[in-house]
Amino acid sequence: MRLLLIEDEDRIVELLKAALERAGFAVDAVGAAAAGEKALASIGYDAAILDLGLPDGDGSRLLTRIRSAGNRVPVLILTARDSIEDRVEGLDAGADDYVVKPFAVSELVSRIKALLRRPGSALGTLLEAGNLVFDTIGRDVRVGKTPLAMPRHELAILEHLMRRLGRVVPRAVLEEKIYGMEEELESNAIPVHVHHLRRKLADAGATPVIHTVRGIGYLLIEKSI
Amino acid sequence: MRLRAHSLQAQLVLKLAAMFSLAAVLAVCAVVYEGRQAAKTLGDDELEERAIQLTRFISRGADGVWRLELPPRQRQLYYSAARTRLLAARTADGALVVSTDAEFAAELARWPAPAGERRPFRFEDFGSASQDYNGITVRVQSSAGPLWVSVAAVSDADALAYGIMKGFIVDVAWSIFLFAAAMLAVAVWSIRRGLKPVRAASEMAEGIGPNATTVRLPTDDLPAELLPLVAAVNAGLDRLEQGFAVQRQFTANAAHELRTPLAILTAGLDALDDGPEVGKLRDDAARMNRLVDQLLRVARLDSVAIDVADKTDLRATAAEVVEYLSPWALAMHCTLGFDAPSAPVWIRGNAPALKDALRNLIENAVFHTRAGTEVTVAVSASGTVSVADRGPGIPEPDVAHIFERFWRGKGVSRPGAGLGLAIVAEIVRAHHGEIQVTGASLGGALIRMKLPLYA
Numbered sequence: 249m250r251l252l253l254i255e256d257e258d259r260i261v262e263l264l265k266a267a268l269e270r271a272g273f274a275v276d277a278v279g280a281a282a283a284g285e286k287a288l289a290s291i292g293y294d295a296a297i298l299d300l301g302l303p304d305g306d307g308s309r310l311l312t313r314i315r316s317a318g319n320r321v322p323v324l325i326l327t328a329r330d331s332i333e334d335r336v337e338g339l340d341a342g343a344d345d346y347v348v349k350p351f352a353v354s355e356l357v358s359r360i361k362a363l364l365r366r367p368g369s370a371l372g373t374l375l376e377a378g379n380l381v382f383d384t385i386g387r388d389v390r391v392g393k394t395p396l397a398m399p400r401h402e403l404a405i406l407e408h409l410m411r412r413l414g415r416v417v418p419r420a421v422l423e424e425k426i427y428g429m430e431e432e433l434e435s436n437a438i439p440v441h442v443h444h445l446r447r448k449l450a451d452a453g454a455t456p457v458i459h460t461v462r463g464i465g466y467l468l469i470e471k472s473i
Numbered sequence: 474m475r476l477r478a479h480s481l482q483a484q485l486v487l488k489l490a491a492m493f494s495l496a497a498v499l500a501v502c503a504v505v506y507e508g509r510q511a512a513k514t515l516g517d518d519e520l521e522e523r524a525i526q527l528t529r530f531i532s533r534g535a536d537g538v539w540r541l542e543l544p545p546r547q548r549q550l551y552y553s554a555a556r557t558r559l560l561a562a563r564t565a566d567g568a569l570v571v572s573t574d575a576e577f578a579a580e581l582a583r584w585p586a587p588a589g590e591r592r593p594f595r596f597e598d599f600g601s602a603s604q605d606y607n608g609i610t611v612r613v614q615s616s617a618g619p620l621w622v623s624v625a626a627v628s629d630a631d632a633l634a635y636g637i638m639k640g641f642i643v644d645v646a647w648s649i650f651l652f653a654a655a656m657l658a659v660a661v662w663s664i665r666r667g668l669k670p671v672r673a674a675s676e677m678a679e680g681i682g683p684n685a686t687t688v689r690l691p692t693d694d695l696p697a698e699l700l701p702l703v704a705a706v707n708a709g710l711d712r713l714e715q716g717f718a719v720q721r722q723f724t725a726n727a728a729h730e731l732r733t734p735l736a737i738l739t740a741g742l743d744a745l746d747d748g749p750e751v752g753k754l755r756d757d758a759a760r761m762n763r764l765v766d767q768l769l770r771v772a773r774l775d776s777v778a779i780d781v782a783d784k785t786d787l788r789a790t791a792a793e794v795v796e797y798l799s800p801w802a803l804a805m806h807c808t809l810g811f812d813a814p815s816a817p818v819w820i821r822g823n824a825p826a827l828k829d830a831l832r833n834l835i836e837n838a839v840f841h842t843r844a845g846t847e848v849t850v851a852v853s854a855s856g857t858v859s860v861a862d863r864g865p866g867i868p869e870p871d872v873a874h875i876f877e878r879f880w881r882g883k884g885v886s887r888p889g890a891g892l893g894l895a896i897v898a899e900i901v902r903a904h905h906g907e908i909q910v911t912g913a914s915l916g917g918a919l920i921r922m923k924l925p926l927y928a
Contacts, residue, residue: 257737260740263741328729328733328736349732350758350762351739352743353744416799461795463812467800
């Protein structure tokens with residue numbers, strides 16, 4: 249999995265490169281927009297991390313140019329600017345995600361993984377969380393080496409929670425996902441499915457845990473807290 | 474209206490009132506004096522006329538004896554016990570021919586021989602009745618040759634003058650006071666009207682503060698005399714605003730510049746192997762990150778006027794913040810819960826600013842709640858959103874201070890610089906909302922923001 253890091257601050261490049269390499273990525277780093285554009289045009293990177301404040305130009309203009317050239321590489325913007333306008337501008341320019349400095353490296357790595365997990369992206373077929381693995385093609389789940397069988401609506405819920413690992417999935421979104429799978433959707437269908445799913449994961453010794461956010465939805469966290 | 478020594482209105486009213494009182498007194502004195510004079514002249518003329526008339530009743534018989542034969546009504550007057558009228562007549566050589574009163578006759582006898590056509594005289598404390606008399610001696614041509622007839626009457630000049638004065642006061646003087654009152658009313662009205670723009674300017678000045686530096690006092694309709702003052706104040710405000718802008722820009726820039734080195738520090742600490750010291754350093758860096766983050770938010774809040782007129786769904790806005798903060802809350806060993814009505818709650822507000830406010834409230838609650846408990850965020854259909862924790866609660870004396878910038882509770886060691894709740898208070902104020910601090914039903918603190926419903 250090859251990433252391009254476009255960032256002019258040497259220390260950040262150094263630290264991020266080390267962290268991303270520890271997470272199993274190959275990382276190329278460039279310090280300017282022009283070099284970044286050239287690299288993106290010549291090599292098929294799986295994702296790019298782009299700093300907005302580059303010495304030779306604004307990162308969001310670089311993003312607009314590569315998007316209009318038809319490059320669909322997932323891009324995560326890294327910036328010290330965090331006003332709403334800046335966020336909207338970055339996302340409008342075609343960014344897939346946005347991380348504000350200062351950031352936790354672990355969060356950045358999981359955001360990159362999330363980008364790669366999106367359908368059509370590098371990790372799109374295999375979802376991972378701790379010792380839990382979900383094959384989206386074969387529709388099967390494993391805890392470590394042990395396969396874990398579950399009904400398809402529980403599979404659908406787990407898939408979505410794993411795609412949004414570490415973030416809250418509103419209950420209404422999960423209801424939409426399993427709508428049509430069941431003849432009638434009981435009002436407490438989602439809590440019941442999540443209850444079963446939780447017990448199965450615990451029984452199988454899975455490290456990720458499903459947390460409830462009362463009144464909102466659920467989130468999957470890699471290891472229990 | 475309160476009268477003060479420096480009030481233009483009070484000064485004008487006092488001075489005008491004094492002037493009108495003085496004028497009224499002078500007018501009354503003048504009228505009294507004139508009245509006395511007029512009464513005297515009138516009295517003299519009347520006495521002369523009376524003397525001429527009375528001469529008809531003086532005759533000299535064939536025996537050479539002068540007689541006075543008054544008709545009954547006149548007799549009553551001239552011979553009354555009160556002796557209100559006196560009458561005597563002398564010939565050119567001073568010989569008394571007739572008299573109605575012995576004392577009067579005796580007095581006249583001491584006078585030199587009469588001369589001239591008309592001579593007024595005055596007695597004071599005269600006679601046994603000790604009365605004042607006005608009199609006149611007139612030369613009259615009687616049927617028996619020229620006579621100097623002296624007529625006197627008890628002085629009623631004062632009474633007449635008094636009567637005139639009374640008539641003046643009753644008929645005229647009250648109109649002076651009416652006129653004065655009308656003038657005062659006009660003066661007060663003009664002043665009030667003239668100063669109305671000044672009051673309007675004062676009200677605007679009330680709103681000027683570090684968060685509203687763009688306000689300028691209106692110069693329309695101001696009295697010309699006050700324009701230089703207001704213009705100078707406005708120019709002063711211009712300079713202050715520039716100063717504030719520079720300071721805010723500095724805060725924003727400083728916070729901004731701190732982010733990159735902080736990012737390096739944070740990433741560097743993340744890369745280190747776990748250990749007790751590393752954990753503490755990470756906590757320190759996280760605290761610094763929060764501080765810089767909040768300084769930036771404050772600087773932004775100060776420098777940009779947020780638009781609070783948008784139609785915003787409070788329920789969705791709050792749900793988004795709860796969603797966003799839940800993973801962090803779990804990492805902080807507590808959970809978030811969300812209670813809301815089933816329908817959207819439309820309020821008038823700025824969603825990003827409200828998210829900032831709610832985020833600060835929730836972060837604050839998470840820092841204070843006991844490990845393993847739930848921080849409850851509740852939205853009501855009446856446009857409120859509250860955050861309740863299960864911590865120690867806020868001591869009563871602290872409630873007044875928690876929304877001040879850089880205020881931190883005594884003996885509280887927690888991340889943050891005491892800016893979070895100050896930001897919340899400013900955002901709520903910008904929304905013309907209310908903020909309320911109470912105890913939560915399960916112990917701990919409950920902070921509620923009330924926002925205007927979108928009607």
